[in-house]
Amino acid sequence: MRLDGILFFPLTPFDGGGSVAEDVLAGHVADGVAHGAGAVFAACGTGEFHALDGAEHRRVVGTAVAAAAGRVPVFAGAGGPLPHAVACARAAAEAGADGVLLMPPYLVAAPEAGLVAYVREVAAATGLPLVVYQRDNARFTPAGAAELARIPTVTGFKDGLGDIELMQRIVPAVRAALGEQRAPAKDFTFFNGLPTAEVSVAAYAAVGARLYSSAAFCFVPEVALAFNRALADGDDALVRRLLTAFYIPLVQLRNEVPGYAVSLVKAGVRLRGRDVGGVRPPLQDPHPKHLAELEQLVSAGLETAGAAAR
Template sequence: MTTGLPHTPAPPFGRALGAMITPFTESGALDLDGAQRLADRLVTHGCDGLVLSGTTGESPTTSDTEKAELVRAVREAVGDGVPLVAGVTTADTRHSVDLALSAGKAGADGVLVAAPYYSRPPQDALEAHFREVADACGLPVMLYDVPGRTGVRIAPETMIRLAEHPGIVAVKDCSSDLLGVQKILARTRLAYYAGCDEQILALYAVGAAGYVSTVANVAPRRLRSILEAFDRGDTREAARLQLGALDLIEAMMATDLPGTVTAKALLTSLTLPSGPLRPPLLPATPETTSALRAAYDHLMTSPE
């Protein structure tokens, strides 16, 4: 008998989402062929859907045109049945609306919207920003609560009010506020996705929809297995799998380096589509890459 919680409503974008890197050519141009090959691999190996042009996708350094081209190329590669969520975060509400409209035309199924950065708007302004994007684009909206990058938290009370908007359906959570997340889960029908890989099982166990993962760029099947074990009622196995992935999660996500840097270093080591980073990001050192590869190899050779 399944002992896991019923995860209702049905996740709007699937359960296991990969926060895909954006491959570039050695000259620094957008590598659409590489993006298609990587997207196909991620979907084939365990991702229900993909988030494009998010933090891991180096969205601050890709142009509006490149963002739309990326969505079109990935849509062509994975077909119509795979949910694609396009990041449209900017510091300007009008710009985010324009990106959301463009993403819809390019084939996105939803948009990812974080709080505008730098200006640090108060909660009433945040609420107005998200409502304006949702009203204008007509696509399902996934809010992105990542105060460590934006400088401002989407407060639980604000999230609860925003949940009343019919177009705001999901949240990618990087708040590190388990109490606040549980309050929102208890009072809304928002589909919550763990945005921090170390919290995949913890949030799923209290009713989250799944995850949006940077580590999924290199280990999509391993992370999906955590959800599958929990769904079949084997919570001990789910915990074993979560803890088994901890060394790789820590190596990729708990250092001073952004996950984009560590993901691209590992993908390059695995001869998978990646390419260079765009400045101001710099590549990982050989020593860091070696440590990342050791953590990856250990996980891949351990029992699943």
Template sequence: MASLDTLRTHLRGVTAFPITPFHANLDLNLDGLRHNVDWMIRHGIVTLVAAGGTGELYSLTTEETEAVHRTVIEAAAGRAAVICGVGGKQRESQQLAATAEKAGASGILMLPPAYGPSPEDGLLAFYAGIAQSVHIGVLPYARDWAVFTPEMVEKLANSSPNVVAFKDGSADLRLWARIRARLGDRLVWVGGVGDDMVHTYFAAGAEGFTSSVANFMPWVSQELYDTAHRGDFAATRRIFDDKVAEFYAIRARRRGFEVSSVKAAMELCGLPAGPVRPPLGALGAEEHAIIASVVARLGLGAKTP
């Protein structure tokens, strides 16, 4: 079990979000997951989230989520911090978080509840209940209908001392700035929109970011972090434009393409990924061809033994 300070240190950098590989019949491919986790760690990743949004958490059963958590923890074998994703239902999330803690998780990522329109006190009760079910560090994930005010984040941090960080996926930088001003260095600030806004979030005070392209080019994720961390945002933007932008353009073509585009790139690189589960959608032939051309241009297949 990682200390709270150790987890804070790990979050100040690249946090990779492994996909959950499936077989053609949509069953879990845990051997493929082990392979991918080992590959990412061998290529420099030191912090991973098991069963996050990119890992299709909301399509997994409770038993499958436990299996994904356990598999990533075992595959990491102490070489990387493993943060386990939970969300949707509070009691199920509490159970999953407690089981992950016993299995050796370093932390818990608390994704939004399944039901959208929630009052502030209800949303706080949801997150606080999960946080207080474990002793390891936790971080709330703000996105979609899980909108936090500065006062809410402060109340959550006060009620649950194991809240070590705040992951923002809203892209509302004005609200982000107000929350940071309220909490200061009490929390680690994680840009959670993705690889396309690294320079923007770091310019606004982020200390780490979450990456999906780390699934097939983790060295690029590290380049994005290194340049943003030293404040060379022009270099960060050049790296994004040259190596990442085309993947994100595919994601923007249609809702539900975020994970399927990552999985398509991985398969082209020789990494096990498989299809996505509904309600996500598969790429069309045109999108697949574009990703194939980018993978070839960047020489990615040659880097994925």
């Protein structure tokens, strides 16, 4: 399955009682697809996968699949303890998802052979395409990434470490491993999975990872799309203006408090008029001072994107 365009990672709305608000989620996903998302990644990092139980995960993925209505692929998050990761992968297949984003196992530091075994067991639980997310305690060498790529249903590698030198070695190692197969090489995609990935998109593209996840698309799709089009058109001046007016200040604000990579996105969606509730502990909603700064950034980003369109 070949992915292209903006990768949309919808958040998970909660109602006043703290339950998943499926109707709000359906509207959020449908609007993202209508704005031109290339794929939907439901119940992943921005969607607070860490805070969902199994039943909630199934409801979130099922709602996203229904709202996307076959217009774009839907990937579902899985990860954590191996039995939970396997259950999430199976539930994703049952819900009609098109693939799985496999996040790190819970807490433990493990040898690379153990991490590869973890991926193999989740892959064996479903025939869905699987993208492996490298971050935190799930770190791979070029040889380990190549071994992952040889697993038949592993079709992508998403990096959230930000180690460009490592990725410069992983990409050719994976390509060489796939080229060694007797069968025609499968489609394999590398992703930039850093928070606010637009800031690092040029560095990742240079090593062969052109796709990126856009958290900003959740709350300022106009800005995210303008940035993505500017990249595609080679409009470096607009890319710089959007980075300066919106993305770099957003990173600075995001770094003020742990967890703001999710909390600010959810706050941004509320600022734009969709009642998605707050984040679940251990994350915390932004301080009023930071909310005011976010509102100013949203205005600046929209003005910059709007001026480019005029």
